[in-house]
Amino acid sequence: MNVLKQTEDNLKQEIAASTIKAKLANEEELPEIILEKPKDKSHGDFATNIAMQLARIAKKAPRQIAEDIVANLDETKASIEKVEIAGPGFINFFLKNDFLGEVVPAVLEAKETYGRTNAGDGERIQVEFVSVNPTGDLHLGHARGAAFGDVLCNVLGAAGYNVEREYYINDAGNQIDNLALSVEARYLQALGKDAEMPEDGYHGQDIVEIGKVLAEAYGDKWASEEKSERLAFFKEYGLKYELGKIEKDLADFRVQFDNWFSERSLYKDDKISEALKTLDEGNYTYEKDGATWFKSTELGDDKDRVLIKQDTSFTYLTPDIAYHKNKLERGFDKIINVWGADHHGYVPRMRAAIQALGYSEEQFEVKIIQMVNLFENGEKVKMSKRTGRAVALRELMEEVGIDAVRYFFVARSNDSQLDFDMDLARSQSNDNPVYYVQYAHARICTMLKQAEEKGLAGSETFDAALLTAEKEIDLLKKLGEFPQTVAEAAEKHTPHKVTQYVFDLASLLHSFYNAEKVLDPQNKELTGARIALMKAVRITIANALGLIGVTAPEKM
C-alpha cells in the first residue's frame, strides 16, 4: 500500500473539484494539478502552483484565484489541517498527521516488499549491459556500468516493470581472432620460445596466465600443430577462460544475467543476412567502392556506414543490427543499452538502424556511463588498456569491498564523470557514506535486540498518535516517500535517487537516535510505538540497500 500516493491523489482530486466549483476553469481547460513537496517545512506538506497556472485562463490575479479555490475546498475530504496562500499565489496544504499513522503498519505488513509498486504496469523492458569483449579483465569503467545496470534493473523490477538482463557476448569477429593470436604468443613465450605479440594484441596479465596454463597442460604439443588448428583451439580456450572469469567477477560483484547472448548464434541462425535483407527491402542499402553501405544519414546519422567491407566481411555494426532486430522481435516494449562514454558516437547509427528495421526510436534507449577516474593518495591513477595495467574490478573488490564499490558507483548520476577515491572508499570512518547508512541499520538492530532482552518488545500495541516528536514526524514522512522514490528512479532511469534516499533516511535516523530515547521501561506505550517505528525504518533501509545491492549488517 502506498499511503502517501493515496493522500496526494485525494488532494489533487479535491483541488480540481474546487477549481471547477469556483468556475475558474472548466474540465477541458483545467491543467494537470501539480503537487510539490516544499523544501521549507513552513510551506506545508504539499504546495500547488495551480493559481499561477490559471491566471491566464481565468483572467484573474493568482492570489485572488487561490482564495477562490481555498474557499471552495472541502477540507474534510482531503484530510486537510490548514491551508495557506503564500508568495505569488502558492497554496500550501498542511495535512492532518493521521495519514502518517498508517505508514508504519503499512511498512510492517509489506516487509521486504515495501517500496514495490505497480507503476510500471508490467511493461517489458530489456536491459543489456556490461557486454565486455571476452578479451581481458573487467576494469573500473565496466564496473560502473555493471553496478548502474544492475541497480537500474532492480529498481525497474521493484516499480512493477517486467525486466530482463542480458549480456551480449562478442564471440565472433576480429577481436576474438586477436585473442587467439595473443594466446598463441603467450603460449609460445611460456615455452621459452621467441614469439611476438600481435600488433593489436591483448597485453593483459590474464593472457600471460592462459599461456602458462596451456604450456603446463600441453607442453609443446600445440607448437608443432598446424597454425590454423592451433589458433582454433586457442580461440575456444581463450574465450571460455575469459568468459568464465568475467562471469565469476560479475557474480562476485552481485550481478547476474538472465541471458547471455552469443554473437555467433546470429551467424549460425542466419540472422545477419535476414537483417541485411530487411534493410535492403526498406531501400536503406547501396553499393559503393566495392562495399555495401547503410543509408543511416536518412535517419539522422552524420554519415552513411559500411555494412559489408570490400573483403566481404562484416563491420561491427552489421551483426549488431541483427542483434537489435532479434531483441525487438522478442517482444520487449523497450530495450535499454548501457554503454560506456567512449561509445556514445555509436548511438545515432544504431538509432537509425532501429528505425530502418521498422521500429520506433522510442523503443530504443541508450544510457551512457561517463568515465571513472581513480584517485589514490590524492593523485589520479592513470589507466591504460595497452599496458594492461587498468585497475581491475577484482582488485577493487578485494581492496575496498563490494558494498563500497557498488554504493559509490550508484551514488552519482550516470552522466557525470566520477572520481573514485580509493582512500575514502576503503576508510572505515565517518567520512564514508556506505558505513554511515549501514551503521544506521546496525544501530536499529541493536536497539531491537535490547528491546527483546528487556522484555519491551513483542506485545506492543502501536499507537501512531504517540509519535509526535519532530524527528518522529520527519521519519514517518520519509518512510512514506519510499515507494514513490523507487517509482521515480525507475521511470527516470536514475538509480542514484535510491542511494540519496537511503542516505537521507539514515541521517534522520541518526538524528532521531540522538534526540530521543527509544527504550524506556517507564513508558511502555511510547516505547512500543517507537519500536514499531524503528522496525519500519530498519525494513526500509534494508530494502533500499537491497535495491542498491549493498548488505545491511545487523552489527558493526
Add this chain to the structure above:
RNA sequence: GUCCCAGUAGCUCAGCAGGAUAGAGCAAUAGCCUUCUAAGCUAUGGGUCGCAGGUUCGAAUCCUGCCUGGGACGCCA
C-alpha cells in the same frame, strides 16, 4: 570542424518534465559520550549556480551564442 557529457560552497556532488530565502557530504570553527553502538549528533561560517543574451508572472532548470574540461568522430570493435 561536427557530435555527446559536464561546469552549482575550498573539494566531491545532488537539485534541472520552470516555482518561494539554491542543498548534502567532506574540509573549517565551536560544542555533545555515568544514558539504546561517538562508524553518531548539534550549531556556525561559506555561493556572480561558467559567461552573455532571450522566453516567462517567475530560470540553476527551457532556447541561442560563446568560454573551459572530458569523450567520440575507422571498410576497428
